[in-house]
Amino acid sequence: MSIYDYAAKTLTGQDVSLADYRGQVILIVNTASKCGFTPQFEGLEALYRAYKDKGLVILGFPCNQFGAQEPGDAEEIASFCSLTYDVTFPMLAKIEVNGPSAHPLYAFLKKQQKGVLGTEGIKWNFTKFLVDRDGAVVERFPPTTKPEDLKVAVESLL
Incomplete structure (x- = not known):
């Protein structure tokens, strides 16, 4: 299995295959609208x-598993991201990232790049996974890593 074997839904309910992003550097982030890290939308x-234009795509996956900080439906999430942070990168449908109902993509990401002390579970909103142009999950960043601090890692893959 590779990252390109997974699919998700957009906020509008359309199916999207991660294979559509083959050849691009992908940053995958679980997001939330009412979190202390929410201002990271601006940096993302x-x-x-x-x-x-150099080949980076960011995929935002809203998640309500941490402190119920993403309570909205798809329309509310889309409106918030657009109106508050002028988000233009793809936002996908709300998912779970931990537990038995975790989206298969996140089960894969967590196995490919473990967290602190080898843990797999996502600890909080705005955990970030960086995927190279070949679809390899090359790095995992904690929520405290600001988007601007990812420039060197992103540039090295572009």
């Missing part, structure tokens, strides 16, 4: 705008 959007 800046990173996306700076590097999208």
